[in-house]
Amino acid sequence: MILTVTLNTALDLTYTVDALVRHESHRVSTVTERAGGKGLNVARVLAAVGAPVLATGLLGGRTGERVAELLDVPHDFAPIAGETRRTVVVADGDATGFWEPGPEVTPGEWELFVEHYHSLLPGKTAVALSGSVPRGLPADAYAVLVTAAREAGVPVVLDASGPAFAAALAAGPDVVKPNRDELAEYAPDLYLSVDAGVRMAADRLRKAGAGSVVASLGSRGLIVVDGDGAHKAVPPVISGNPTGAGDACVAALVRALHEGAPDGAEVARDAAALSAAAVLRPEAGDVDPADFARLRADVTVTAI
Amino acid sequence: MILTVTLNTALDLTYTVDALVRHESHRVSTVTERAGGKGLNVARVLAAVGAPVLATGLLGGRTGERVAELLDVPHDFAPIAGETRRTVVVADGDATGFWEPGPEVTPGEWELFVEHYHSLLPGKTAVALSGSVPRGLPADAYAVLVTAAREAGVPVVLDASGPAFAAALAAGPDVVKPNRDELAEYAPDLYLSVDAGVRMAADRLRKAGAGSVVASLGSRGLIVVDGDGAHKAVPPVISGNPTGAGDACVAALVRALHEGAPDGAEVARDAAALSAAAVLRPEAGDVDPADFARLRADVTVTAI
Structure with a gap:
């Protein structure tokens, strides 16, 4: 079974409006809610092509519970105290996006996630680590996850960027x-x-x-x-x-x-x-x- | 004790951005979450001036649970299956607003709310009915609530508009x-x-x-x-x-x-x-x- 990791999950909202006009009020005609984050997309594609998959990562608050409810693949997330972020895309033919900054993850929560991730590795055939990292995580967050997978003999795909990606390369994804x-x-x-x-x-x-x-x-x-x-x-x-x-x-x-x-x-x-x-x-x-x-x-x- | 009724509760989100530009993506610098709806404002003002108050109304889904969490006055809401609506205001010096349409309330849910409201009336000293009504409610929704209060000997303030207000006048608020x-x-x-x-x-x-x-x-x-x-x-x-x-x-x-x-x-x-x-x-x-x-x-x- 494949494990996908999404550290920066989101509740993706799409609002349809006739036309966005700055500094006006808009009645939203339809609202689409979706479990968001790059690793969740990976998990959904895997499920669609029939590959066995388990999604993990961080979820918090009522928004996190909503993401879990909407997610249609098997999952086992670790909890955080902060509210999982929302993204809002206003669609009026083209898209205007608003990205919430998301919660700050505490060192203790990160430690608990790493333990949780360790417990999920045995028996897994491959791991995908995808996307940005939330605030509060150490610079070596992806390096730690790559190292743990390699030590458990599970091969890893890493799709990230910036300092967290740079720091993880030496761990040998x-x-x-x-x-x-x-x-x-x-x-x-x-x-x-x-x-x-x-x-x-x-x-x-x-x-x-x-x-x-x-x-x-x-x-x-x-x-x-x-x-x-x-x-x-x-x-x-x-x-x-x-x-x-x-x-x-x-x-x-x-x-x-x-x-x-x-x-x-x-x-x-x-x-x-x-x-x-x-x-x-x-x-x-x-x-x-x-x-x-x-x-x-x-x-x-x-x-x- | 005063009872305030908010049928069309909301989770009010305010997003601060530098400047809203149509068809661009924006990093939100701060997010404010607030329990919204006119009756909840009434309840908060009453609490601020030291008046005894209980807030009721309809709440649904994870968004409804979040509203209840954020609400800092005593409350006793009736549940609905749909997700309570969100409102998003993007603040960049001036305000651009997006109002979700909100859930459709079923006849059975409305019946349960009316029963719940009846159970809350005894011992109350006054009732405030405030704001718009969600989709799915009968035209006489406020008329029913006014009549019930009058029958229980509890005086009522009605702050509403449109057909629901018009239909409630004859009930004698x-x-x-x-x-x-x-x-x-x-x-x-x-x-x-x-x-x-x-x-x-x-x-x-x-x-x-x-x-x-x-x-x-x-x-x-x-x-x-x-x-x-x-x-x-x-x-x-x-x-x-x-x-x-x-x-x-x-x-x-x-x-x-x-x-x-x-x-x-x-x-x-x-x-x-x-x-x-x-x-x-x-x-x-x-x-x-x-x-x-x-x-x-x-x-x-x-x-x-």
Whole structure:
């Protein structure tokens, strides 16, 4: 069974209004509530393609209870005293977003979560660590979680950015999944519009500790760099909602670890196809397995 | 003890942002959560001036539980299955508001609330019915609550508008508190900028069934029309936040019923002073008793 970790969960609200006018009042015509956070999207995609998954992370207060109620995959979260954050997107044809800062996690709560995570690792086949970290967590939060997984013999995909990501590289995550902007932080001197630049940037992350690097490049597809070389996967041209495509990519990567001994070319194909299948669905964290199967055949994979 | 009724409770959220820009994303710097709804403001003002109060109404879901947690006055709500609505105000110097439509209340839930309300009436000294009604309630919802209170010998203040207010007048609420716009619905032919027009409009509401009519006219003060005549109360010139001033007015009116046999001139003085004290505080539902005492002496009351 795969374990997904979402430290910065959210209650995602979408408000439909006729037209947002600054400094006016609006009657919201429809409200959509959804369990949010990148790791929860990963968990939902895994469940959609039939992979066994358990979601964990931090939840607090009534908003946290609401997130748990709305979540339709098996889960086992650790509690915090603060209220889980909300995000509000006002939709009037285009989107205006408001992100709450979220709770401050206490050192004691973090310690309890790490214990909880340790207790969940035995018997797991792979772990996905996704998204930003809430306030109050130590700089080495992801490093601690990567180390614990490795010590338990469970391979890890890490999809994060900023200082928490940087600090976790030395702990040796099996797979990391930077997008182009995240890769650029490690390669300000490289030209990432060409594949050779991406490969060189990925090699830096591998030197820093990552096992494989999967660079997600949006509609350009993705490049997998591992010990055997590099493969590029390009999906067919599609249009849709790219939000959550990166999480679907992570779902493919952690599923590959779950199935064991993944071949770079096949991983690249699955990840590109599952990302593309996510783009076809309006809601992040949703995929149709039939789209995935069909797109898999349409992805072009080349060794680079 | 006074009973306040809030059928359309809310979780009021205020988001502080630097500047709202349509179709952009915003990091919210501070989030304020508050138990919202006009009747809850009335209850809070009563508690602030030391009057014994119990708040009731409808609450549902995790949002309803959060409202109950945040409410700092004694309360005894009836449950509904739907999620209590949220309101979001984005503050960037001025306010942009988003009002969720709120839950649909089922006939069975309404029946249970009416039973609950009946059980709370014995021993109560006065009832305040405040604000809009949620979807799903019958047109005579307030009429039913007014009638029940009268049958139990408990006097009622009704502060509402629209069809639910219109339908409740014939049930004979002891006091109603229309503002100028609400009064205008009953007096499209009268000139409400002069006191004589307000008095004539108030007489129409009395003929329709209301005992006393207290017309709240913002900075112009208020006019109390009862069986003994009419009194006008004008507060000193103050500036502040007028949101919730009407609820403070209702608090004064229901407190007067609680204390028994109110004299029109004294009611007018208290109501104008308590409304003005609410304007001085930034948050709706809050008053400083010292402001109330001081302003009471500064209100000018005249028989008109």
